[in-house]
Amino acid sequence: MSDTSLPQASAPPATRRTIGSAGDTLFEWLCRGAGLFVLLLLGAIILTLFIGGLPAFREFGLQFLWSSDWNPVEGRESYGALVPMLGTIVTSILAIMLGVPVAFGIAFFLTELAPQWVRRPVGTAIELLAAVPSIIFGMWGLFVLVPFVQNYIQLPFGETLGALPIVGVIFDSNNFAGTSIFAAAMVLAIMILPFIAATMRDVFNQVPPVYKESAYGLGATRWEVMKGVVLPYTRISVVGGIMLGLGRALGETMAVTFVIGNANRMASSIFDPSTTIASVVAMEFPESLMGSLKQSSLLALGFLLFFISFVVLAVSRWLLRSRLK
Amino acid sequence: MSATIVSTPSFHKRDPAMAAALNRRRRFVDGLVRWLCIIATAVGLFFLASILLTLILRGISSISIITFTTEFRPTTYGDPTAETGGLYHAIMGTLVQTAIGTGVGTPIGLLVGTYLAEYARNSALGNAVRFVSDVLLSAPSILVGLFVYQLVVLPMGGFSGIAGGAALAILVIPVVVRTTEDMLQLIPNTLREAVVGLGAPKWKMVTLVCWRAALSGIVTGILLATARITGETAPLLLTSFGNNVTSFNLGNAMASLPIAIYQQANSGFPDLIDIAWAGALIVTFGVLAINIVARLLLAGRK
Incomplete structure (x- = not known):
């Protein structure tokens, strides 16, 4: 996993590939996970605001939209x-x-x-x-x-x-x-x-x-x-x-x-x-x-x-x- | 509105007098528009100058070493011998919350930006993430405050510094995503091919070569994000609320510079309003200084 593996052509290629690909999979999923987190964040913001507002929507219904009270x-x-x-x-x-x-x-x-x-x-x-x-x-x-x-x-x-x-x-x-x-x-x-x-x-x-x-x-x-x-x-x-x-x-x-x-x-x-x-x-x-x-x-x-x-x-x-x- | 306007003058029967009149009119309109544009630019610059001058004129007279070393004190209006308060509590609170916001938001934003530039340039998921991140970039920051209130403040039973830091972290993410992705996309593909051609795995290519090549751009993004959250007020009002004493306890309400400015500017007491101006001067010049450093960093790269 160290940096020195780059120039050393003599290392067994099979091992290197598995280590490399394990790191690759991990890193790719780390990045993808962060991306999914952003999607989740927006969904969570919409959901919490809606759930928080639900009692008011229930109480006033559509009237809430055009009432000036x-x-x-x-x-x-x-x-x-x-x-x-x-x-x-x-x-x-x-x-x-x-x-x-x-x-x-x-x-x-x-x-x-x-x-x-x-x-x-x-x-x-x-x-x-x-x-x-x-x-x-x-x-x-x-x-x-x-x-x-x-x-x-x-x-x-x-x-x-x-x-x-x-x-x-x-x-x-x-x-x-x-x-x-x-x-x-x-x-x-x-x-x-x-x-x-x-x-x-x-x-x-x-x-x-x-x-x-x-x-x-x-x-x-x-x-x-x-x-x-x-x-x-x-x-x-x-x-x-x-x-x-x-x-x-x-x-x-x-x-x-x-x-x-x-x-x-x-x-x-x-x-x-x-x-x-x-x-x-x-x-x-x-x-x-x-x-x-x-x-x-x-x-x-x-x-x-x-x-x-x-x-x-x-x-x-x-x-x-x-x-x- | 069509391109025909451009070519009208020359293709009709030539009447020298009419052509001259038309020519004069076209020149007149062009000159008029030019002056209007110069005035518009002057108006924009005038507002910036007016804001900065107001800040300097009203802030410099009330700023002193006490502002940086003393906590909030209630109004001393009408008593010239009394010691005035300062903004130490607010400056500390802003530093703590900004550090949390930047510290938490930056790694997430960096990974998302990397995902968009290196793994998902044209995938459906990548486009969705890019879209959502761009919407979050311009979304009303007070709604982030409401979100964190529901998610952190309610379960904890009260306002807290950690909630303020969380709200700021959410605001940092989209800024860092945008700059990171833009900067990584500027890196030529030949560089990536060279690294992969040497047999390096992709994660090493990204972390050791791409990130390093885009470093100044990424740092610019982090600085811009820090500048943005330093002046944020609305989300903090609903999360860390503000505090009149210095507190480093993340579980309690925490002061911050923008909130202190907001409360003291609306207090109605001239001496507290003066302190608010001093705070405004500190925040604005801090934020503008970070912005200018970020710009110089990017300009030095090109």
Whole structure:
């Protein structure tokens, strides 16, 4: 079994083969076992969340999905997933709407427009943004972004757009704390920006140069090459990158908890406080009683979050499959 | 959206005035998009700069040697003579739990990555493992906290440092899997053939040649995973919960830097918020430093 067996050709080949193959079988099964462990891990996560949420699913049935109740008072306990679920989806979609144009701009800049010496440092800086821990985004969001959003976005937009008929109610809010759905969406947008930008940059770089060169040869400008050649060639992967960002936004916890206001009630305006699945779990789970209906409801919420983000991430990975090869 | 847009200008009847106007418009749009992209990049960099500057401006004034050597103390607001607390308990807790997370998660991740790159490049089981690992990489970390709560905290009857370490280990695995597999796939097959041609068994080829050839890449992955879990808050909230005193007992609730930041930032007392900023500064620069070292390691290899 020692290293010296390599150069010694004189050792009996039969013995060597059995020792070698025993080691081979062992090592292969060690690796395969670790692989199976990962599969088992995902299965176990789904199963524990489902089993933990089972009492809540039994108690409330399908009503759990569209009830906006959140009443922990003993004897009148009633929990529903509607508010946190809507909060999760609305903040994530708003974050995508805010973040994708900027991410596209960064990716376009880094692949086509910027001079070579700019690309590396700027690309690295954007990637470092992804490394900043989410709690830091939360603190920065609470102490820097929330006052900014309140003074320069909520008030002017609320006054001008709030007067519009029908859609006005979305912008009209008398929330004075500043923590709101919009603030959460903005923090999320900044957090997913580097992930989407990095994916887009990588797929843009994969376009065969010949295609781009032929378009340039016809006299196309850089924007025309992007619109007519690069984007059509990469659109599936681009959507995959956006879905990856969406999957991250759905499950983000600490940053959102800091800035969304954690109010478990229906919000009519994007400048009202609300909550998301991840932040309601982070806020209420540690203080809930072991085995209580509340704890089970929170686990049921966790199961729903897992289901939603699993679907989004699976679609993202399927769309990005050509890039992964 | 189709390629015809590109060729439209040149194939119609030539009208010099119209061609010039069209040309101007195309140039204008191109210039506009270019400026918008530069602004977008500036916006991205602005946010990074804003976060780092805020951390430095608010953190540096409250950071001192006391921050590293003293435990948590309740608020001393309004009493300038009182001694302020520090984050020693949280720094120790983070070191212990991060060490457990990295120590347990790395070997598993390394073996899985090896399995994917060396044994199961195109098998059905390999594809399933790869898919699941990629999903775990981006899955909400708070759900890992809920999972470990059900599996470890409930049976043990309370929050514990070992539960925190377990949650972090689960987060380490997919990061190490991804980098290990990527790095092993970069190794040319001729190298493998040369080793096997000498008569070495496959496990020796993998451990003595492939792992060694991919070493800097694998270490990069481990560093990135460590950086990621150092700043993790959500899963620890449900597993090790946080503690106001220094504790090395893995069976009890254990403090950690992110949790201490979270609790003190939301305490409402200005002096505790200052300590939270100091903690935020320590965590962020620690995490960014690990990231930069990891990048340099990988850049030095190429």
